[in-house]
Amino acid sequence: MTIRKKTTLVSAPAAGRALTLTALALSLAACTTVFESDKVDYRGAKKAAALEVPPDLTQLQRDNRYAVPDAKGVATASGFQQSRGQQTAAPVAGATEAVGPVSSDAVRIERAGDQRWLVVKQTPEQLWPQLRQFWEDNGFAIESESAATGTMETNWVENRSKIPQDFLRNAIGKVFDRAYSTGERDKFRTRLERLPDGSTEIYVSHRGAEEVLTGAQKETTVWTVRPNDPGLESQFLGRMVAHLTGTKDVKSAETTVANAPLQPQHAKLVGDKVEVDEGFDRAWRRVGLALDRVGFTVEDRDRVQGIYFVRYVDPEATNKEGFFKRLFTFGDDEKAKEAQRYRVLVKAAQGANVSEVTVQSNDGKPDTSPTAAKILKLLNDELK
Template sequence: ILQTDWVENTEAIPEGLIRGLISRVIPNAYSSAFRDRYRMRLERGEESGTTEIFISHQGIQEVVTDENDGGTITWEPRPSDPGLESVMLKRMMIFLGVEPEQAKQLVAEKKAAPDRAELTQKDSEQAVLLLHENYSKAWRNVGIVLDRIDFAVEDRDRLQGLYYVRYNDPLKGREDKGLLSKLAFWSSNDDRQVEHLQIKLTDDGTNTRVVVLNSKGEHETSVTAVRILTLLFNELK
């Protein structure tokens, strides 16, 4: 896994004559309230001798709170942007030798196939996320989403369909501590207990079933399992 630092999104700064004049004199006079970072994950491809590249985006924005007390600036998460992921993927393709027009076409084909998902749970039974796509595509998309929402993936086994994750429920003992408390919600905290869980994918013909297992590989029926699958569903639907 390769991950960039938080980079200022200068495209979010409005263009204009005044900005242009001032920027020539003072290059850093303007700054954006948005920051982006990207995570690139490499996996062995299904075909021998190939490698698959996955790119996910994370964003934060500057928020001013306590305005009556002079204002306190914090950085809050903002939704991942699939459009930015496509831009970075296209740039990576071109960097690796793909012709610009071909890279554009490949990215367009990727956009033309939106993901669809269903989340079901009957009474106290285990929650199930059903993805209407084949196993290979489902494995790829679940991995991208786990990167987007910044889960701590400790290990993965594609043949067994398992992602081993470290999860800390952000709603347990949560305090508003700004960026780190919301993005790195599995980090050490005396008020929370880290859970080691498994996200299991099963090939079901044209569909793929996704469930959450505990550290022993047993069905997890807690609220935590529902919360994790809901996070995945919201990104994959």
């Protein structure tokens, strides 16, 4: 009896202290949420369940990367690839060579509006393996690569730095880390464009998704698209500069990219076309980046004729919830059947350093439909 009484007298205060500590922890968790919104940390989520997205419909061989077709022969990149399909491709010089860091003066940052990109004095073949390693070091896997369009695209990954760093989470430790989720995912596309002098322009475009509650009782969740984040694009370009140059001062590189001089607006919407006050070469590359950022699927491109062959689904032309569901859950051909195909035409206009961007139907005829007008507005907003 004495032992039981002693045990009761000792365990009761202990239980009280445990309840008090638990209540205190929950109170602190509710009141001391801290978001590290100015940081990115995708490495902790690399093994998390990723959203499934479709690969490009045109899957090309990895040989002949960035090969440019003769203007007298096959014009489209996919057609050029097919025409060489029976040939034995020679290794691309520099594609697998070990390349050391570039000097800081070999990397330049350019900016138009909130678009930023790098100009690096290395060939696309030299940069490709370095960029693959860069994304892997930052917690991403390369989900798709396209030799025809010069793009590589990551998988969907969560930014773990946005998870509340509160007392309760720190007390529990990393054991239940996977129980925490921001309800957001990000993916990035890198586009490489070869310049006449052998240098390369590198563009990074962001796509975001977030999980929202739906239903009368908010009992279900669906993934929806959230706007692209120019700040994240800038931050990763800064990290890319640090990676390519071998500097350890990543924050300084990020600041340099973020503070790149702002140039005047370069585009305006005039009737059924977008006028860009830039020559064809620059306008062509910026339209490619704009298509990436808006979320178009570029199936092919013909630089000789100035045509991007794209797929686009108008979210207002279909059920919104069903649209977003199909956007992130592929495995059948429904999305491809529903998506409309268009041609985005870039051509030099009358006068020096002026280009025009128009939208055509899949058969190459001018398209004046409401959807085509919407596409032009989206492009104009990106090209300003």
